[in-house]
Amino acid sequence: xxxxxxxxxxxxxxxxxxxxxxxxxxxxxxxxxxxxxxxxxxxxxxxxxxxxxxxxxxxxxxxxxxxxxxxxxxxxxxxxxxxxxxxxxxxxxxxxxxxxxxxxxxxxxxxxxxxxxxxxxxxxxxxxxxxxxxxxxxxxxxxxxxxxxxxxxxxxxxxxxxxxxxxxxxxxxxxxxxxxxxxxxxxxxxxxxxxxxxxxxxxxxxxxxxxxxxxxxxxxxxxxxxxxxxxxxxxxxxxxxxxxxxxxxxxxxxx
Amino acid sequence: xxxxxxxxxxxxxxxxxxxxxxxxxxxxxxxxxxxxxxxxxxxxxxxxxxxxxxxxxxxxxxxxxxxxxxxxxxxxxxxxxxxxxxxxxxxxxxxxxxxxxxxxxxxxxxxxxxxxxxxxxxxxxxxxxxxxxxxxxxxxxxxxxxxxxxxxxxxxxxxxxxxxxxxxxxxxxxxxxxxxxxxxxxxxxxxxxxxxxxxxxxxxxxxxxxxxxxxxxxxxxxxxxxxxxxxxxxxxxxxxxxxxxxxxxxxxxxx
Numbered sequence: 001x002x003x004x005x006x007x008x009x010x011x012x013x014x015x016x017x018x019x020x021x022x023x024x025x026x027x028x029x030x031x032x033x034x035x036x037x038x039x040x041x042x043x044x045x046x047x048x049x050x051x052x053x054x055x056x057x058x059x060x061x062x063x064x065x066x067x068x069x070x071x072x073x074x075x076x077x078x079x080x081x082x083x084x085x086x087x088x089x090x091x092x093x094x095x096x097x098x099x100x101x102x103x104x105x106x107x108x109x110x111x112x113x114x115x116x117x118x119x120x121x122x123x124x125x126x127x128x129x130x131x132x133x134x135x136x137x138x139x140x141x142x143x144x145x146x147x148x149x150x151x152x153x154x155x156x157x158x159x160x161x162x163x164x165x166x167x168x169x170x171x172x173x174x175x176x177x178x179x180x181x182x183x184x185x186x187x188x189x190x191x192x193x194x195x196x197x198x199x200x201x202x203x204x205x206x207x208x209x210x211x212x213x214x215x216x217x218x219x220x221x222x223x224x225x226x227x228x229x230x231x232x233x234x235x236x237x238x239x240x241x242x243x244x245x246x247x248x249x250x251x252x253x254x255x
Numbered sequence: 256x257x258x259x260x261x262x263x264x265x266x267x268x269x270x271x272x273x274x275x276x277x278x279x280x281x282x283x284x285x286x287x288x289x290x291x292x293x294x295x296x297x298x299x300x301x302x303x304x305x306x307x308x309x310x311x312x313x314x315x316x317x318x319x320x321x322x323x324x325x326x327x328x329x330x331x332x333x334x335x336x337x338x339x340x341x342x343x344x345x346x347x348x349x350x351x352x353x354x355x356x357x358x359x360x361x362x363x364x365x366x367x368x369x370x371x372x373x374x375x376x377x378x379x380x381x382x383x384x385x386x387x388x389x390x391x392x393x394x395x396x397x398x399x400x401x402x403x404x405x406x407x408x409x410x411x412x413x414x415x416x417x418x419x420x421x422x423x424x425x426x427x428x429x430x431x432x433x434x435x436x437x438x439x440x441x442x443x444x445x446x447x448x449x450x451x452x453x454x455x456x457x458x459x460x461x462x463x464x465x466x467x468x469x470x471x472x473x474x475x476x477x478x479x480x481x482x483x484x485x486x487x488x489x490x491x492x493x494x495x496x497x498x499x500x501x502x503x504x505x506x507x508x509x510x
Contacts, residue, residue, distance in 0.1 A: 020275050021342075021373055057370070061342040085340045085375050087276075087316040115312070118276055118373070120340050170505070174425065250425070 006138050007098045017054040020114040022092075023065045024052035024157065025080060026123040026164035027073070029131065029144060030181065030197055036144040037161050039153065040072055040136060046096060048145065049154035050161070051136070052119065065122040073142050074134025080122040083167035084160075091156045092117040123164040125198075127180045148200070169199055174250040176217055179238050187225050187233040188212065215251045217242040261393050262353045272309040275369040277347075278320045279307035279412065280335060281378040281419035282328070284386065284399060285436065285452055291399040292416050294408065295327055295391060301351060303400065304409035305416070306391070307374065320377040328397050329389030335377040338422035346411045347372040378419040380453075382435045403455070424454055429505040431472055434493050442480050442488040443467065470506045472497040
């Protein structure tokens with residue numbers, strides 16, 4: 001199936017989809033100490049875009065996000081979080097996506113398409129090695145792009161990624177991260193590096209460690225990290241029970 | 256204008272509105288040491304509901320939320336924040352809102368109405384005395400109801416309020432509150448009371464004060480509170496410059 005099939009699918013059976021409401025998935029990962037997002041590209045002029053699609057009549061937006069991410073990238077079974085709806089009247093255009101002037105020339109019969117498409121943004125942070133991207137059912141290409149050096153993406157997708165990054169940066173002050181992103185045993189400097197990559201700034205070593213240890217979700221190990229030039233830093237493990245509790249109730253609710 | 260006029264307005268001119276996407280506004284206030292939300296009620300069977308309405312074709316959801324809140328309650332000029340979209344296929348029903356079986360009996364001509372209406376939730380926290388609720392353009396009644404003792408509201412509005420309260424409770428760990436909710440000079444126990452009402456739980460006095468003072472947005476005054484039985488607590492004022500900076504960048508970004 002290619003882009004033309006997608007067009008046929010969604011427009012010739014408009015009764016199956018809410019053509020005025022889509023979801024767009026911002027899947028973040030860390031690779032080469034860089035925060036990246038997963039983008040897809042059809043073989044057309046529109047360029048890179050987020051994996052997204054229309055909500056089917058029978059499903060809510062959470063289910064749509066899961067289904068669409070799976071269909072478009074092969075990624076399955078990850079928890080994504082809704083962060084914002086994008087609603088500008090001119091944010092999206094069917095004309096642009098499907099190159100409708102060409103389609104018109106080919107005498108395709110066009111159904112009535114909505115003038116505005118709302119899009120619900122979802123985000124997730126995944127482990128690069130453990131996330132299997134197999135490519136999409138519409139034969140689109142996928143790639144992880146550095147969010148600090150993005151090209152001009154389709155529609156408002158640069159803005160969606162920028163808002164998703166804000167949401168992620170806010171979220172990591174509440175919910176612990178690192179499990180699945182770090183080795184089983186890790187040092188505080190390694191954990192700090194993870195936060196620095198996501199927050200895109202240097203952090204103060206001692207206040208970072210104080211805050212992290214206050215959260216009481218890490219278990220200090222007896223052994224220290226070997227093979228490090230000067231001092232050998234302590235190794236930590238996540239206390240999974242506490243980690244899960246903290247993920248649910250938030251770690252900053254210490255007021 | 257009453258509910259019938261609203262029906263006529265939105266359905267006989269469907270081209271003016273996105274009938275598949277509404278906004279619902281959860282306006283919180285504190286009155287009698289209780290967290291309350293503003294509800295409205297039409298003269299029909301459907302009961303209390305949030306001030307909400309459909310997005311007009313020309314506006315984005317932020318503008319719609321402002322316009323609709325003003326039209327439905329008279330409240331003007333407050334900053335509301337988008338927190339979630341509600342998307343269950345059966346969350347809303349035009350039949351239920353407008354009692355369409357009656358309308359059909361009266362031989363009203365019905366336009367095609369969407370089966371599902373998505374709703375974008377917005378919330379705000381306002382000062383009870385300073386918020387002028389004048390009532391709505393559709394002659395609906397308004398009232399502040401205790402969110403812990405709500406009746407069964409229309410549609411999924413109990414869930415929307417519950418999600419809005421979660422969003423508010425999360426937000427106050429990031430953004431300072433209190434300006435406009437407290438007198439110009441206030442004590443730490445008064446500030447703590449505010450947080451306790453919103454969080455709906457008791458807080459530890461000394462860790463609360465330590466955290467608050469760490470935020471460095473309060474100016475301790477020379478005078479102390481008079482007329483208090485035992486010790487006279489210090490009075491504080493907001494340092495408005497720092498308060499505004501902290502509102503923008505968040506107060507917990509101290510990792």
